[in-house]
Amino acid sequence: SGRSSSVPWPWIAGAAAEAGVVGATHALVCYKSSMPCLRLSPFWFGAVLLAQVPEPSPAPSTVGPAHLQLADYLEWESVAEPRLSPDGRSIVFTRTWFDAVEDRPRQELWLMQADGSQKRHLAAGSDAQWSPDGTRIAYLAEGVPRGTQIFVVYVATREASQLTHATEAPANLQWSPDGRWLACTMQVQEREALPIDLPKPPKGAKWHEDAKVITRLQYRRDHSGYRPSGYRHLFVVPADGGTPRQVSQGDFDHGAPQWTPDGKELVCEGRRFADADWRHDEQDLYAIAIADGAVRELVTRPGSDSNPVVCGDQVVFLGADAEKTTYRPVRAYAVALAGGELRPLTPRVDRSLQDLRRAAAQRLLCSFEDQGALRTAHLGLDGGFEPETPLHGWFRGAARLPDGGLLGTWTAPDEPGAIAVWRAQKLQLLTAVHDDVLAGKRLGRVEERRWQAPDGTEVQGWLVYPPDFQEGRKYPLVLQIHGGPHAMYGVNFDFERQWLAAKGYLLLYCNPRGSTGYGAGFANAIQNAYPGKDYDDLMAGVDHVLQGGAADPERLCVYGGSGGGVLTCWIIGSNDRFRAAVSMFPVTNWLSFVGTTDGPGWYDNFRSLPWQDATEHWQRSPLRLVGNVKTPTLLLTGELDLRTPMSQSEEYYQALRLRKVDAALVRIQDEYHGAGLRHPSNRLRRMAYTEAWFRRHLPADPSAPK
8 A cells, every 4th residue: 555554753643644654753844745636655754843742642533444534635536627519519628636656636638428428538638628610629738848738639530739839838728710720828038137248158067047137026926936037928829730929019918818709809808007016906908909919908997807708799807996995896897899988787796706708699607606605697798697506515607508507517515526517406417526435435514503703793604523423422623714814615525624524523614704705894894904803703603613512622623724824823822722723824924924925915905014104014913922822833834835935934933932832833845825736745744734733732532432
């Protein structure tokens, strides 16, 4: 099996051995490896620095073969991006699996009939797009020269051709109406910012690489690193192969293109203004001529407009108005393709819309978050807005089938994810890629809960029970907190929650104030007060679960990532009720966050910049409360994180250790924000270290059978 027979840290032995992990010695945990996805091979840990480790208390329960295990994650697959053929008879979709040998996710394109039959592999790649006549599929895949290239495959013969040999990666493919061209976006290098003259190197010399000269305000992007020097532009490529031709010009970034019906222009979002770096919350819409690159301004207004969809002589798009709030609802608008006045289509819909796409001549589909659900609605050019899918799962609509059914993706607490059809108020699953992994395994029951915050505000959450839950026993309770803070937990499947439940924990997750899916007022309740009322909502949720009697008040744990890491540190600085805490990739000091994060747009969440007035930044910093902390705390962050840099975790860790608080700092190698999205083994490590820290600090179960 590739598993180690000895793990030198008692406190991590259970979780680590379950993942096939070979242990290391000592204390700060540094992984030597290349944030999530695998198929079973041993991994190894590098140097580790941790405070002295006592023998752990007994684990909450023993995981049996009928329960979800950490190694099951290595066999996990996902399906996404269903694309319906023009005749409505076939579906191409992306299937992702984990390569345990290379420690990375792999993507493949699969075909099936519209009823889910005749599934077959098509090609390695993603972002499939049907040609207008349905005979070809364009897609992106690794090519020559090394990197992402555009390919086209003939559906009938499955013969594929590489169309491009570009040095920059193409993205956002779109077929022209006549099927002769493909539009895409690619990076174009900018002029050298500060040219210098150097003497010629001696023959055979190996001089070091050039310096990076930075002049842009936002010069790094998390999950990418240093931004490539240059701007994202529109290109067109002949559908039978050839050299990409640049359409847009100038030192400006452009978004995904949409063809006009006559094939003469590309409609896109963009930021064609000189001070774009400083107007990060603004974006306009343009129509750019294929022949000569002439630019027409379609929508220029304060605010951020995106996701344009051309419907005949109209352009429908999503826009967030310019408002002095941290959360701005995204609504639907329309404008004539020839230009003119904007028409708001959803002025009374108090939810943010996403994933706008055309469904018929005068109708579109869009998705929106709603009380923990992701729903799909029909949107008409007349402003009609009709939600179709239910509140007990996440359905992301992709297309309308000829018989009226909705094609999309579906997940629910007991369904990890499938291509599905919603038709006549019934759900039909077209794929079942998880059935083999889950065969014979019992999942934990997920129960919706609602409670009142101290000021009377209703809060929604969910409680996950251990699969073998027994009435009368008390279980350790884990509070899981989402990031954002403008984000939403809900009624989707989550491997990590189910795995913790299988380890014997009750797990509470919820949407405190600041969360999306409940309207602008709820989301903006933490304006200039984060953390604040969200803390009250979380503590009220823990109290609510404790009142039910199943959770042991002496065995409470808390964890979260990003914004959830912020709140985790805030909680342990405000009370001592939790036995253990794990703060993943947090912000702990809002003062030092300024100037070190990749996203300067975050600075608008404060009334002023710290050199103007530092009061608010320090008042909202968890580091201000670190002198109160007694809770054993583990900090876990990706070494490459540019959103909430490692220095944020280091500051908090050092403060805890200076005070002799039991603490550890886990540094996940070769990971950006999220600490587990690039390498499946790192996602396993993230989960294993979290549970091991909890188990190390929990007392024995007093209600366990003797």
